[in-house]
Amino acid sequence: MTSTQQLAGRQVSAAALATFIIFGANGLVFASWAARIPAVTEILGISSGQMGTLLLCTAVGSLIALPTAGHVISRIGTANTVRASGLLAALAGVGIAVSLLAESVPGTAASLFFFGIGIGLWDVSQNVEGADVEHRLRKTVMPKFHAAFSGGAFVGALIGAGLSGIGVGLPQHLLVIAASVAVLTIVVPRYFLPHTAPERPADGEAKTVRGPSAWRDGRTLLIGVVVLGATLTEGAGNDWIAKASVDGLGTSESTGALLFALFVLAMTTMRFFGGTVIDRYGRVAVLRGSMAAAAAGLALFVFAGNLWLAAVGAALWGVGAALAFPMGMSAAADDPRHAAARVSVVSTIGYVAFLAGPPLLGYLGDLTGIHMALLAIGVPILVALMLAGAAKPLPARE
Template identity: 80%
Template sequence: MSINTSTKTSPAIRAAAAATFVVFGINGLVFASWAARIPAVTETLHVTSGQMGTLLLCTAVGSLLALPTAGLVVGRIGTANTVRASGLLVALAGAGLALSLSGESIAGTAVCLFFFGIGIGLWDVAQNIEGADVEHRLRRTVMPQFHAAFSGGAFVGALIGAGLSNIGVGLPVHLLVIAGVVALVTLLTPRFFLPHVAAAAPSDGGPKESKGPSAWRDSRTLLIGVVVLGATLTEGAGNDWIAKASVDGLHTSESTGALMFALFVLAMTAMRFFGGRVIDAYGRVVVLRASMAAAAAGLCLFVLAGNVWLAAVGAALWGVGAALAFPMGMSAAADDPQHAAARVSVVSTLGYISFLAGPPLLGYLGDITGIHLALLAILAPIVLALVLAGAAKPLRSK
């Protein structure tokens, strides 16, 4: 763990930063541990790709139902207890998946994936709110490093999944072990989170939650959400389609397509680890605009390049551009700590809608134009995010 913390920072804040980093990493680990073994699920349940897509939709529906209410949950019980509750739900859902797969039950798998999605959605919002709070206390940008932890955890999870599959360890056993790890880490790690301060009652004489407009009617929050929507579509499209587009558009082998995807992820993860200093030096809006410009340039180079080497440069530049926008959006949504939970929930919901729905829509477009050219459709939300980047300007301290 490499979050840069000053020696002048209090031990409690340093501990909270480390705990948040771990929670982000475990979130990525559990997500990729499942995703890496989806082929094993299709084989176990004897389902087609289309039927597997329907099962995966259960996870998406669960997350999208949980995300709009996550701010209320965090506001009521705090980030630590939300991570504990959501982690337990994910662990129980994982154990249920193991049993359902052992019994080859499609219905049981669908129900467990629905609750898995709810747990992941709540967990995601809570960890981002905690990360934003830690960032405020440290007085420097560290949110990209937390998201780098997620990417790193996902990379490790994918390697574990591939390794266990290679040596013949069954998916039910894998899921049960992951469920145990998730339950243990999410129960113990949040004890180091920053204390939750509930809104005071009027009689307390202390600060209380504003009764103003809903976060869904706050114009700045919605504009930030649109920026994040464009950013998550950029990232999601790269994750889902860059390997396939390399094979179809550049006529490369599947292994070369996989390497192109790995380059995209590596560039994105590296930028998240080191991007905080860039944001602190040049400001959130400037870096956000530069990120979207880099993503657009990288995407165009990847799609229009006539050879693999230029396409590889484009893939790396695309990954660099996609890296920082989402964590910056989370930071911007949490600028006002009093409303952070509700606003992060709104921005996360808009981002997840794009992340989950965008790549399939690109797939449908790809049936008409070919997935390689279909990726150019992402330019529209990228340009929109670039134009609206000013909405992420930090709020002035009151």
């Protein structure tokens, strides 16, 4: 191996570690909010439906940002996009904390809107970087990056449960998390793979597929639909397991946070070992098995008559929700020439469900109770199960 190849190998390894850390930080900041949603409803004195409206503010912010993510990344690179979006999310976290201290619903809503913009841009840019690293390494590592996200969320959920148990307020919690995230997202991306602007192709060479063309690619859109169903499954668990445990099972807020932590731990574990499972059984088979497990876990969680069965259901639900999104990212990036545009498209479609679906469940929860409202995600789970074949790997290019 030449010195140039060794340098390139070290650079990719450093980028992989940096991407792993950034995914983890993303999960930490998300779970720090999600695990303590019951505290928000109590501080502001709002119902599940009104909480759904607040969550919708986050969704609107992200859905405005997501379609522009590919363009932003192409102009300033994944590293600078993570820096800018991470700083925005941290500042929004400070805004949420201040608004909760003031018991201001409008202030919380406005802060969540900007939080959604930051998280949306951050998510797409880290997935584009992860797809690039995966291709450079020539092995399945995307599930491990998403395991880092889940691991960060697990730590965030445990911190949330612990702080709730000892009476530390959510605003103070968010201020510390915001400071930590700002530092990580500024420093760590310096080790990302270098960004270069797309070169103009010579005559006769294939042109790079940009956003609009990727949106017209049939396979990419089908993968997006599969990911949409799968991410709704994950998003509903992230946002509503803690609240559904409190409302449907009569648990304490800290116990609800622990059930959420169990859900995230199951996802983290499955994602860590997921690459081996996918390489052994194939992407499509694992995707179908994942959706079946998610459906079974959801049903057990909702219909369980006691806390222990609900915990088993939450864990199985987490196992089922673990691999679909990273498999969707890998499927979208099968052709390296078009990876960035297609990953951006699938990410955008997936986050429509991840961010907009849970607030809609909140509205339904006002009618049926949030515990029973979770059954509504069974339909998109079945759709994802039926369309799983779209994620079949493309033939290797010569």
